[in-house]
Amino acid sequence: MRARIPLDVDLEDRLIYGLSPLRFAYVLVAGVAAMAIWSSNMGPAALRMIACLLVAILGAAAGWLRHEGRHLDSWVSDIAAFLLRNYRLVLAPAPARRTARRGLPSLSVHGVVPGSGATTVTAELAAALAALGTGPRLAASPAAALRLGMTGTGRHPVLDLEVAEARCRAGLEVAEAARDADIALLVTPADVPLESLREAAAALKPPRELVLVVNRAPPGREWNELAEAVGAQRAIALPFDPWLAEAESKGEPAFNPVLGGLAAELVRSP
Numbered sequence: 001m002r003a004r005i006p007l008d009v010d011l012e013d014r015l016i017y018g019l020s021p022l023r024f025a026y027v028l029v030a031g032v033a034a035m036a037i038w039s040s041n042m043g044p045a046a047l048r049m050i051a052c053l054l055v056a057i058l059g060a061a062a063g064w065l066r067h068e069g070r071h072l073d074s075w076v077s078d079i080a081a082f083l084l085r086n087y088r089l090v091l092a093p094a095p096a097r098r099t100a101r102r103g104l105p106s107l108s109v110h111g112v113v114p115g116s117g118a119t120t121v122t123a124e125l126a127a128a129l130a131a132l133g134t135g136p137r138l139a140a141s142p143a144a145a146l147r148l149g150m151t152g153t154g155r156h157p158v159l160d161l162e163v164a165e166a167r168c169r170a171g172l173e174v175a176e177a178a179r180d181a182d183i184a185l186l187v188t189p190a191d192v193p194l195e196s197l198r199e200a201a202a203a204l205k206p207p208r209e210l211v212l213v214v215n216r217a218p219p220g221r222e223w224n225e226l227a228e229a230v231g232a233q234r235a236i237a238l239p240f241d242p243w244l245a246e247a248e249s250k251g252e253p254a255f256n257p258v259l260g261g262l263a264a265e266l267v268r269s270p
Helices: 021-039 045-064 072-086 094-102 118-131 142-147 194-202 224-230 242-250 257-268
Strands: 107-111 137-139 162-164 173-176 183-189 209-215 234-238
Parallel strands (some): 107 183, 183 209
């Protein structure tokens, strides 16, 4: 038995001026809203006229405008569904919210002698702070960006970290060899003479806190006395970690766990 499938059974009914009841309602509501705005006597007449025209144009677009055979409300509903399914607003991590309210201090990293590892410490500290959700800014030489696998300035492809050569002092910033930072880290090898450490510390503008960082420190030794001798509030030891050397050779963003702990203390500190 042959049968014909009826066509055009899903077309909208036309009520007036080629509009379906729904689209005629759009035009009618927009017209009423435009008249209400004009008769409200709120604000200058020019502004009311502009508002009336915008509402009328929006109503006409909702009633008659079509693109690729689809009306405006269909496009709006599809776009809204796409955005709701693919994007969502989330609150920043708790450390980031606390630091945004408090205003984190700026940090600077200084090497006592060439080859102290200040560039690596600068990059790793910025990476550790970024991993905590603080959104820091790294102002350092291009060599520091290379430690993070970047060939230039810009935003890191993985970490929430902005890399730039110039200082900004907007929000949390980790800078290399900056003289006016709130917290200064003095990076030194373990075998540097005490007089050289004192000269390097004296050359810094007195920061709020001076931290002595002993790079590639041998295990089993306390460095607090050395920190007191150079006027530092505390000392931390960075032991050699072969995993970090391997990650650095691959250009992967990695940081020493000790610097990770220091970053967490900086975020938590008042």
